[in-house]
Amino acid sequence: MADWRVKSLDSILATAEKKSLTRTLGAFQLTMLGIGGIIGTGIFVLTSEAAQLAGPAMLLSFVIAAVVCGLAALCYAELASMVPVSGSAYTYSYATFGEMMAWIVGWALVLEYAVAASAVAVGWSGYAVGVLKEFAGLEIPYALTAGPYAGGIINLPAVIIAMSVTALLVVGTKESATVNAVLVVVKVAALTAFIALALPAYEAEKFVPFMPLGPTSAISAAAIIFFAYVGFDAVSTAAEETKDPQRNIPIGLIGSLVICTAFYLLVGVGVIGSYGAQPVGMVDGAAPYPGSPELVAACKADLLQSVVCSNEALAHVLREIGHPGVGNLLGLAAGFALPSVILMMMFAQTRVFFVMSRDGLLPRALSKVHPKFKTPHIVTIITGTGVTVAAAFFPVGQLAAISNGGTLCAFLFVALAIMMLRVKQPDRPRSFRTPAVWVIAPMAAIGCIVLFSFLSTTAILFFFAWAAAGIVFYFAYGRSRSNVALGIDGVSELDPDIPPQGVPPLPGIHTPGGKDA
Numbered sequence: 129m130a131d132w133r134v135k136s137l138d139s140i141l142a143t144a145e146k147k148s149l150t151r152t153l154g155a156f157q158l159t160m161l162g163i164g165g166i167i168g169t170g171i172f173v174l175t176s177e178a179a180q181l182a183g184p185a186m187l188l189s190f191v192i193a194a195v196v197c198g199l200a201a202l203c204y205a206e207l208a209s210m211v212p213v214s215g216s217a218y219t220y221s222y223a224t225f226g227e228m229m230a231w232i233v234g235w236a237l238v239l240e241y242a243v244a245a246s247a248v249a250v251g252w253s254g255y256a257v258g259v260l261k262e263f264a265g266l267e268i269p270y271a272l273t274a275g276p277y278a279g280g281i282i283n284l285p286a287v288i289i290a291m292s293v294t295a296l297l298v299v300g301t302k303e304s305a306t307v308n309a310v311l312v313v314v315k316v317a318a319l320t321a322f323i324a325l326a327l328p329a330y331e332a333e334k335f336v337p338f339m340p341l342g343p344t345s346a347i348s349a350a351a352i353i354f355f356a357y358v359g360f361d362a363v364s365t366a367a368e369e370t371k372d373p374q375r376n377i378p379i380g381l382i383g384s385l386v387i388c389t390a391f392y393l394l395v396g397v398g399v400i401g402s403y404g405a406q407p408v409g410m411v412d413g414a415a416p417y418p419g420s421p422e423l424v425a426a427c428k429a430d431l432l433q434s435v436v437c438s439n440e441a442l443a444h445v446l447r448e449i450g451h452p453g454v455g456n457l458l459g460l461a462a463g464f465a466l467p468s469v470i471l472m473m474m475f476a477q478t479r480v481f482f483v484m485s486r487d488g489l490l491p492r493a494l495s496k497v498h499p500k501f502k503t504p505h506i507v508t509i510i511t512g513t514g515v516t517v518a519a520a521f522f523p524v525g526q527l528a529a530i531s532n533g534g535t536l537c538a539f540l541f542v543a544l545a546i547m548m549l550r551v552k553q554p555d556r557p558r559s560f561r562t563p564a565v566w567v568i569a570p571m572a573a574i575g576c577i578v579l580f581s582f583l584s585t586t587a588i589l590f591f592f593a594w595a596a597a598g599i600v601f602y603f604a605y606g607r608s609r610s611n612v613a614l615g616i617d618g619v620s621e622l623d624p625d626i627p628p629q630g631v632p633p634l635p636g637i638h639t640p641g642g643k644d645a
Contacts, residue, residue, distance in 0.1 A: 133227035133612045155376040155383075161475075162384025164312045164468040167319065170356020170528075171392055172462045173251035176441040177418035177525055179405035179434075182349035183340040186405065187396045189349035190356070194389040196579060197357040199572035200539040201385050203546045205378040206562045210549075217538040217545075218480055222487070224545040224552075227612055228602065233541045234484050235598030239534025239591065241477035242511055244358055245290070245470050246518035247527035252466040253285040254439035254524075259463045262456045275521040286519035293470045294512025297478065298498070298505045311468035318461035319391050321454060322442050326398030329449050334404045341407060341415060344582075351582035352418070355528040356392065357385070358535050378560040395442070399435060403445045408434050417584070418525050474511055481507040488614065489606035529584050533591035536576045536583075543572040 153161070178186035207220045218234035257273050260266040274280030339345060370376050399405055407415040409426030416422035427437035438444035440462070446455030482504040485494035498505040518527065546562060547569045562568055580588070607613060 133610075153370045153376075154372075155379045158370060158376055158380025159383045159387075160312045161472055162380050163316070163388060164472050166357055166384060166388040167312070167315050167391065167469075170353060170358070171319070171395055172442055172466065173254065173439065173524060174353060174355055174528060175396070175399060176436050176438055177528075178349040178353045179399075179441075180407045180415060180418045180423065180436045181341070181352060182345040183337065183406050184335045184400045185339045185341075185346040186349050186353065187393065187400070188346040189353045190389070190392045190396055192347060192350035193354040193357055193579075194385070194392070196350075196354070196539070196572065196575035198385060198389075199568050199575060200542060201381050202562045202568050203542050203565075203572055205381045205560045206558055206565075207542060207546055207549075208373070208377040208381065210556060210558050210560075217542045219483060220545040221541050224548045225541070227489075227607075227610060228599075229541070231484075231489055231602045231606060232595060232598060233538055234480055234489070235595065235601075236534040236537040236591075237480045238477065239531055239594060240358060240538055241473045241480065241534075242515055243518060243527050243534065244355070244531040245293075245473035245477065245515045246286075246522065247355070247524050247531055248466055248469045248473065249286040249290045249515065249519035250283055250522070250524040250527060252289055252463065252470070253283050253519075255443070255459050255462040255466065256285045256289075258440050258443065258459050259456075262459065275523060277521075277523050277526070282520050284520075287516050289467055289470060290512060290516040290519050293467055293474055294508060294516070296471065297474055297508045297512070298503060299501055311465045311471075314461050315465035315468070316391070318458050318465065319395055319442075322446060322458060323391075323394045323398050325446060325451050325454060326402040326449065327394070329403075330397070330401035332401070334401055337406075340410065341413065347578070348582050351532065351579045352525075352529060354532050354535070354579055357388070358531065399441065399445055402449050403435055405435055408436050470515075474508070474515060477511050478504055478508045481511065487612075488610040489602070526586070529587035530590050533580065533583060533587050534594075536580045537591070540573055540576040540580075543569045543576065 175186070178189055182189055218230055218237060221233040222230035253273060257268055260268065268285070271281040272284040275283055409416045409423060416426055423436075427434070433444075433448070435441050435445055440459050443455045443459035443462070446452070446458055481490060481494055484490045485492055485507065494504070494507040494510070496506055497503065546565060549556070550565060583591075
């Protein structure tokens with residue numbers, strides 16, 4: 129198994145203890161971090177895309193996506209409480225499948241977090257533009273609010289918010305989590321107001337036809353709306369900065385998912401029952417795909433101003449059912465609150481890069497911690513730059529679909545990892561044990577594969593192209609420079625307190641101490 133380079137869990141835990149980030153986060157902050165990541169662009173923006181794909185059946189899409197995420201959350205909870213270190217699915221894969229598969233998972237997490245952060249920045253831009261128009265009478269030129277694909281030049285508001293969040297993350301984790309908690313309260317209040325006003329306007333006939341595009345449409349929409357749940361797993365990437373992680377991480381993971389699922393279903397019923405959510409441009413039982421030029425044309429011809437055609441779906445519904453003032457306030461709340469999602473996504477991405485750099489698979493300079501702010505500032509700035517560029521030029525739908533590919537890959541490996549560890553290390557202490565693991569974990573894996581197969585062709589091809597590029601980088605750089613390849617730990621190869629990595633160093637590789645490995 130040396131070629132697989134499976135890393136010892138004892139080594140992972142000891143290395144993290146020797147070179148770790150400051151533990152400042154408790155159960156409440158973790159739950160807020162999870163809610164902050166989950167409630168965002170998915171419900172505020174992508175509700176319209178789900179309606180175009182499935183109509184009222186998007187309620188089933190929310191349930192399908194929630195079930196898959198719930199199954200994965202149970203797996204995450206056991207692994208995160210058992211291995212409370214940064215890195216999330218990447219770290220778990222390193223200890224079960226070995227270095228190369230861990231690299232692929234870590235590379236996929238770039239799609240999940242960094243690309244998702246870009247998608248949310250674009251979603252925020254739509255609400256910000258609406259807020260400026262409604263409250264300040266300021267209308268930003270279209271060329272500065274959309275990328276070339278959508279007929280613009282650059283999405284300037286998305287650039288500004290991405291750069292601002294990057295600066296906040298450089299300042300410090302505790303400060304970031306505090307700001308996030310405040311923004312979470314704003315988002316929850318906005319959704320509560322929407323539910324309170326939309327549900328009384330419920331009309332049963334608006335649910336007919338329930339599946340205008342057929343039964344499989346709910347699964348297709350679930351593959352997109354899955355993005356609405358991305359974020360709960362980022363709680364596990366904060367493990368090294370969590371107080372009492374064995375207790376607090378499972379609370380943060382499962383608690384945030386349950387709370388958000390309840391909100392999503394109530395909001396979905398409110399949208400459909402009060403205003404309607406039928407697809408536009410239907411011909412012979414088919415409808416244009418979200419984000420396509422055909423849908424843009426159909427929306428221009430839509431005299432009823434369907435929710436499908438709105439960039440600020442929830443605010444649009446409230447305006448149309450007789451609550452324009454509250455609708456504008458909801459748009460304002462979303463404009464203030466969505467940055468918390470960008471913050472969470474970028475927070476998670478920087479921590480994954482941090483631990484990959486600490487393992488030697490990425491340049492070690494990336495794991496340097498700022499002397500004043502005590503944050504991984506270099507990798508934060510690099511991540512922020514990538515997020516900013518993607519948000520500037522690409523539309524939200526494309527970014528969300530691409531992000532889902534990385535997420536589903538990570539979730540799949542988590543489900544596989546928990547089963548392998550139950551077999552190989554059944555006696556290792558587990559403060560949280562996944563119930564009925566031989567049912568939950570296989571169902572989670574199957575669910576991830578099914579949803580991945582329903583992603584758009586573009587998203588699937590992009591994922592495999594990204595994975596191929598990652599493999600090339602791994603063999604060109606990481607394979608010969610990783611700690612496991614060099615036979616060293618993440619801090620000092622002479623430290624007797626660090627257990628062996630699990631495999632011998634590669635022949636012909638020189639350690640930093642000068643001895644031939």
